[in-house]
Amino acid sequence: MTDLLELDGVSRRFGGLLAVDNVSFRLKCEGITALVGPNGAGKTTCFNLIAGALPPTQGSIRFGGEIISGFPAEDICRLGIGRTFQVVRPMRDMTVLENVMIGAFSWTRKVSEARDAAREALDMVGLGPKADAAISKLTLPDRKMLETAKALSTRPRLLLLDEVMAGLRPPEAAAVVAVLRRLAERGLSILLVEHVMRIVMEAAEHVIVLHHGAKIAEGTPRYIVSHPEVVAGYLGEGFSA
Amino acid sequence: MLTLWGNVLASGILMGLVYGIIALGLTIIFGVIRIVNFAHGAMVVFGLYVGYCAGAWWGIPTIVAAVSAGALLFVFGYGLETLVVKRFVTRPHHIQFILFIGISLVLSGAQLIAFGPDPRPSVSHLSFETIALGPIRLDLARLQAATVAAVMILALAAFLKYSTFGRFIRAAADNRLGGLMVGLPIPKIYAMTFGIGAACAGVAGALISPLFDAQPFLAVDFTLLAFVTVIVGGLGSFVGALVGGLTIGLTEAVAALLFAPSLKSALSYGLLMIVLIVRPRGFFGAKET
Amino acid sequence: MQKKRDALPDRGAVIGCLAGFAVLAMLGGVLNSHLISLLTIVFLFTFIGQSWSIMLGLGGQLSIGHALFVGIGAYSVAVLDIRYGLSPWFGLVVGMALAAIVGATLAWLSFRFEVRGIYFALLTIAAAEFARVVFSGWEFVGAMQGLFFPAHSGPNSFWMLRGDARFYYFVSLAAVLLGVSATALIRQSFLGYVWRAMRDDEDASRALGVRTFLHKILVVSFSGAWAAIGGGLLALVQGSVFPDSIMGMGISVDILVGPIVGGLGTAFGPLIGTLITLPLDHLASAIGNKFGIPGLNNVGYGLALIAVVWLLPDGIWPAIVNSAKSITRFSWFGNLRMEQVKK
Numbered sequence: 001m002t003d004l005l006e007l008d009g010v011s012r013r014f015g016g017l018l019a020v021d022n023v024s025f026r027l028k029c030e031g032i033t034a035l036v037g038p039n040g041a042g043k044t045t046c047f048n049l050i051a052g053a054l055p056p057t058q059g060s061i062r063f064g065g066e067i068i069s070g071f072p073a074e075d076i077c078r079l080g081i082g083r084t085f086q087v088v089r090p091m092r093d094m095t096v097l098e099n100v101m102i103g104a105f106s107w108t109r110k111v112s113e114a115r116d117a118a119r120e121a122l123d124m125v126g127l128g129p130k131a132d133a134a135i136s137k138l139t140l141p142d143r144k145m146l147e148t149a150k151a152l153s154t155r156p157r158l159l160l161l162d163e164v165m166a167g168l169r170p171p172e173a174a175a176v177v178a179v180l181r182r183l184a185e186r187g188l189s190i191l192l193v194e195h196v197m198r199i200v201m202e203a204a205e206h207v208i209v210l211h212h213g214a215k216i217a218e219g220t221p222r223y224i225v226s227h228p229e230v231v232a233g234y235l236g237e238g239f240s241a
Numbered sequence: 242m243l244t245l246w247g248n249v250l251a252s253g254i255l256m257g258l259v260y261g262i263i264a265l266g267l268t269i270i271f272g273v274i275r276i277v278n279f280a281h282g283a284m285v286v287f288g289l290y291v292g293y294c295a296g297a298w299w300g301i302p303t304i305v306a307a308v309s310a311g312a313l314l315f316v317f318g319y320g321l322e323t324l325v326v327k328r329f330v331t332r333p334h335h336i337q338f339i340l341f342i343g344i345s346l347v348l349s350g351a352q353l354i355a356f357g358p359d360p361r362p363s364v365s366h367l368s369f370e371t372i373a374l375g376p377i378r379l380d381l382a383r384l385q386a387a388t389v390a391a392v393m394i395l396a397l398a399a400f401l402k403y404s405t406f407g408r409f410i411r412a413a414a415d416n417r418l419g420g421l422m423v424g425l426p427i428p429k430i431y432a433m434t435f436g437i438g439a440a441c442a443g444v445a446g447a448l449i450s451p452l453f454d455a456q457p458f459l460a461v462d463f464t465l466l467a468f469v470t471v472i473v474g475g476l477g478s479f480v481g482a483l484v485g486g487l488t489i490g491l492t493e494a495v496a497a498l499l500f501a502p503s504l505k506s507a508l509s510y511g512l513l514m515i516v517l518i519v520r521p522r523g524f525f526g527a528k529e530t
Numbered sequence: 531m532q533k534k535r536d537a538l539p540d541r542g543a544v545i546g547c548l549a550g551f552a553v554l555a556m557l558g559g560v561l562n563s564h565l566i567s568l569l570t571i572v573f574l575f576t577f578i579g580q581s582w583s584i585m586l587g588l589g590g591q592l593s594i595g596h597a598l599f600v601g602i603g604a605y606s607v608a609v610l611d612i613r614y615g616l617s618p619w620f621g622l623v624v625g626m627a628l629a630a631i632v633g634a635t636l637a638w639l640s641f642r643f644e645v646r647g648i649y650f651a652l653l654t655i656a657a658a659e660f661a662r663v664v665f666s667g668w669e670f671v672g673a674m675q676g677l678f679f680p681a682h683s684g685p686n687s688f689w690m691l692r693g694d695a696r697f698y699y700f701v702s703l704a705a706v707l708l709g710v711s712a713t714a715l716i717r718q719s720f721l722g723y724v725w726r727a728m729r730d731d732e733d734a735s736r737a738l739g740v741r742t743f744l745h746k747i748l749v750v751s752f753s754g755a756w757a758a759i760g761g762g763l764l765a766l767v768q769g770s771v772f773p774d775s776i777m778g779m780g781i782s783v784d785i786l787v788g789p790i791v792g793g794l795g796t797a798f799g800p801l802i803g804t805l806i807t808l809p810l811d812h813l814a815s816a817i818g819n820k821f822g823i824p825g826l827n828n829v830g831y832g833l834a835l836i837a838v839v840w841l842l843p844d845g846i847w848p849a850i851v852n853s854a855k856s857i858t859r860f861s862w863f864g865n866l867r868m869e870q871v872k873k
Contacts, residue, residue, distance in 0.1 A: 051737065077739035085737070091730040094723075102727040106739025109720045154739050277648060328840070334648050335592050339790055339839045342783055346832030353825025457825070461779050465659060472652060503674070504667045510660035517653040518639045 002065035010059035021213035037210035052076035082156030084147040103153035255387035257490025264470035264482035266441025272477030279341035282464030283348035288446020310443035318439025360454035386448040475523030573702035579800035581756035587795020589749030590729025595658030601777030603758025604765035633754030662777040676772035793845030
């Protein structure tokens with residue numbers, strides 16, 4: 001069976017800066033994978049390369065066996081990759097429900113179908129009751145889940161989450177992890193970009209570590225936590241799992 | 242034949258310098274405040290009327306009229322920015338547009354009330370004289386306008402480059418947020434900038450009053466002219482405004498010669514469209530951050 | 531439960547709307563010819579303003595050169611009718627098609643090269659002015675002298691779209707009604723959602739699968755075609771076309787004042803706005819002339835415009851709606867709520 005997502009020798013240069021340096025990895029279907037690294041490691045750039053916000057300078061990205069590198073964001077979305085934005089970007093003058101409906105229009109033209117799909121997506125992330133609220137009434141965790149619901153309504157096979165835990169307090173983050181687990185159980189593959197390691201340990205089955213743009217380790221959470229390069233470069237001495 | 246072309250090109254260059262100063266006013270305002278002054282043409286016409294009054298009523302030489310127009314419009318611009326425009330700096334473009342249309346209408350209306358709709362020809366002792374430069378005859382009125390414009394452009398450039406406040410203005414144009422953080426007096430900078438921009442328009446208007454009859458309806462034409470010039474040269478670029486001015490001055494002169502004079506602006510607008518499509522930032526403009 | 535709430539405001543709004551139009555229709559029978567003519571122009575500018583309002587209010591694209599499309603429509607009808615005797619209906623269709631093509635081309639050229647925001651607006655001005663100057667020198671369309679429709683005598687003809695002032699009143703009123711319906715329908719369709727998302731945040735909407743490049747072209751071309759119909763009707767009502775009037779900056783500005791004052795992107799905003807601004811302008815002009823002070827209308831109008839954008843940033847209609855909401859605590863008008871267009 002082809003891998004869901006495959007990065008092969010992907011690099012991205014910004015002028016003199018090599019933000020992503022010859023990164024390769026494969027994601028199988030299902031499960032939650034985390035892409036981690038300290039700030040500046042290149043994870044967000046990598047994320048944007050997969051999502052089609054930027055083209056790679058070198059290398060190729062395949063989704064379900066097909067090349068997607070260099071494709072525009074809207075086409076990548078329609079091929080089955082949904083993404084959230086780190087800085088939450090709701091469409092301000094529409095209700096929560098209407099925001100989520102937009103994604104559904106990538107696979108239907110019918111407003112009623114889009115509405116139903118939006119409700120489903122909101123229920124999946126636990127925002128069902130707030131469907132008709134105005135955006136201004138939402139708390140930060142709610143906005144994060146709104147972003148997730150928006151991406152979900154596009155009916156993705158792979159969901160890319162950009163620092164969805166940032167700014168959340170531990171109980172809020174735990175609630176998000178629970179939502180992600182539920183989604184993963186239903187067959188959705190998730191790629192999380194995070195730098196809060198504790199969350200990553202709980203949520204992810206597979207972890208990829210970037211540092212200075214290059215991949216330095218890959219494996220289960222327990223494996224990478226004891227990996228010497230990771231410990232040295234990222235966690236610092238004295239981290240106890 | 243060569244003489245004809247020579248005259249046409251010379252005339253184009255001279256007008257180009259005047260267009261340059263009109264454009265400078267507009268581009269400074271955009272470069273620093275990032276707002277498009279759609280009332281610029283009305284301010285040029287204001288200067289035109291000052292020039293008319295100076296020449297026809299009081300016999301004051303054009304240069305003095307230009308300086309007074311500049312001073313008056315500086316004060317007007319400064320005040321306008323402080324009281325009104327600054328509230329609109331973060332508003333959407335279409336709202337800003339209506340604001341300036343409103344300002345332009347008020348200015349034109351005031352001019353109509355004061356002077357009536359009939360064109361007021363300017364009587365300048367220079368109006369019909371020419372001097373010869375080799376085979377080329379230069380229109381003295383145009384030469385005067387261009388020379389004064391050139392002097393003012395140099396003065397403005399020196400101000401921006403060497404004076405403290407000039408440096409503030411350039412800094413604010415470069416990086417507003419950074420400027421705020423290092424303590425630049427942004428409100429004052431904006432007010433000064435708008436004042437300078439308006440003054441440029443006024444000076445230009447007064448300088449060309451020997452060449453144009455003063456009419457309130459010219460405001461739109463001048464605004465459009467300022468746009469074409471600024472965009473071709475590069476919105477927000479000092480040098481661009483000058484290059485744009487010369488380009489448009491020459492383009493118009495050539496077009497008037499080759500095609501019917503009524504079509505001369507078609508070439509300018511065509512050029513504008515091409516620039517907007519292919520390289521919207523013009524020859525010298527910076528990329529939008 | 532939800533479905534019921536959706537239906538109720540729609541019904542109330544529709545009834546209120548139809549009642550309003552019925553009143554206007556009745557007025558058509560009784561008012562004197564001066565007011566009839568004025569209102570006809572108001573309606574036509576409203577109709578064109580609706581097209582402009584859709585382009586910005588829904589699609590997020592600002593046009594300050596809409597006269598380009600108005601002129602294309604006007605000249606299509608004029609040339610085909612006056613020179614070739616073809617029915618204005620034909621002219622309207624041709625005008626629509628031409629405007630759609632021109633709009634799509636302009637949009638394609640600029641968005642392809644990433645021209646955005648204020649630069650696109652300036653491009654629309656450039657295109658309109660370019661067209662105006664070209665038409666001023668083009669003999670085939672009458673150049674500066676323009677084209678004149680022969681005076682109409684005899685019965686009103688629907689098929690040839692010729693008639694007296696009252697006839698055009700009803701035609702324009704019908705156009706406005708059509709425009710209001712079309713705006714409401716679009717807003718509720720998938721286009722309405724997708725366009726608004728594109729307007730609010732282009733990158734985010736692309737990440738959600740919206741083909742923004744195509745949609746931007748679509749909204750510009752659709753708006754252009756709509757404006758062209760208005761232009762064709764305007765030509766018939768005015769009885770003549772000149773490049774400086776029908777393709778000039780004056781038209782571009784007059785079109786957009788109504789929707790901004792009334793309320794951008796709403797179904798009724800353009801109507802309310804134009805109903806207020808256009809007669810106000812005429813009134814100010816009349817007062818000015820009566821007292822021998824030309825230009826007073828410009829000053830007054832200019833001050834009024836500044837006041838509106840200063841004090842009522844969303845326009846008059848949403849302000850009315852919001853105060854009505856707080857008074858009556860009903861949300862009948864909820865669907866017609868204004869949306870803020872961000873920079």
